[in-house]
Amino acid sequence: MEFVKQYNAATESQSGTVVPVEITIFEDRSFSFILKTPPTPVLLRQKAGLEKASKNPGKEVCGSVTEKDVEEVAKIKMPDLNANDLEAAKQQVRGTARSMA
Numbered sequence: 061m062e063f064v065k066q067y068n069a070a071t072e073s074q075s076g077t078v079v080p081v082e083i084t085i086f087e088d089r090s091f092s093f094i095l096k097t098p099p100t101p102v103l104l105r106q107k108a109g110l111e112k113a114s115k116n117p118g119k120e121v122c123g124s125v126t127e128k129d130v131e132e133v134a135k136i137k138m139p140d141l142n143a144n145d146l147e148a149a150k151q152q153v154r155g156t157a158r159s160m161a
Contacts, residue, residue: 063091070095078102097140100156103133113160130154 080096108123134149143149
């Protein structure tokens with residue numbers, strides 16, 4: 061119950077957004093947690109103004125995002141991505157967008 065209270069307090073400003081968390085529980089039943097950035101598909105759907113992705117990826121286009129949107133998502137995701145620079149992060153975001161469209 062204590063975790064839920066702390067998590068809700070920490071994510072208060074991101075209400076309505078999926079926020080992953082990494083929890084470490086210690087032997088004395090205490091814990092710590094690290095908030096992660098929202099999943100890339102969630103951010104892309106927000107930028108495209110969609111509720112969900114395409115039902116037939118690769119065959120049906122349900123929305124689009126601009127290069128500026130891709131860059132914004134890449135900047136948000138940069139701490140959690142396995143990328144050396146912004147361009148590599150943008151490539152990963154583009155790949156996720158292609159798999160959703």
